Amino acid sequence: NAGVTQTPKFQVLKTGQSMTLQCAQDMNHEYMSWYRQDPGMGLRLIHYSVGAGITDQGEVPNGYNVSRSTTEDFPLRLLSAAPSQTSVYFCASSYGLGTPSYEQYFGPGTRLTVT
């Protein structure tokens, strides 16, 4: 199993550009999510999905869109990049919703810089 994969690993955007961060998992996990990590802030939830066709907002959703057409894929779209979106982005997935001890598996992260 590849686990959770993210592409690209690094990206530089100009203000106003749009792009999609890709995330895929091959573990048949129902739950997938996107976090951003800023210095001194820990990880904050952007959007999440509890299954194909179902998405919802997290703590910091503004400026981002998601969709979940398949169990495997959960792309994150930046609509019009801003310098405030410079961050490291992590995708995560887990299974066994409702099971107390399931862990979240994280992708390797995407380091995004917006100039």
Place this chain on the structure above:
Amino acid sequence: AQKITQTQPGMFVQEKEAVTLDCTYDTSDQSYGLFWYKQPSSGEMIFLIYQGSYDEQNATEGRYSLNFQKARKSANLVISASQLGDSAMYFCAMRDPYGGSQGNLIFGKGTKLSVKP
């Protein structure tokens, strides 16, 4: 609202000694889960250990143990016999019982551990 507090931005420990990383949490729920993740300088998030609120015994995984004190709402990570490879950021997290069918995690700001030879 649920909240995780890690009060130690950075810590040093001598190699082969034990170290405790502090984590306190705030929740009014009776059922919750607590996690610790390690993030080395390479950036990936590595799951270390899990404690459920109804677990009567403290969780252990190899050199990692979780000192769970429910009444004090603390879930400290203890690393025994520190190794140079333990140098990393450590994050405490709690499952949000109301978010994402209990899939969402709420993270603390992390503690940077440095192990000295």
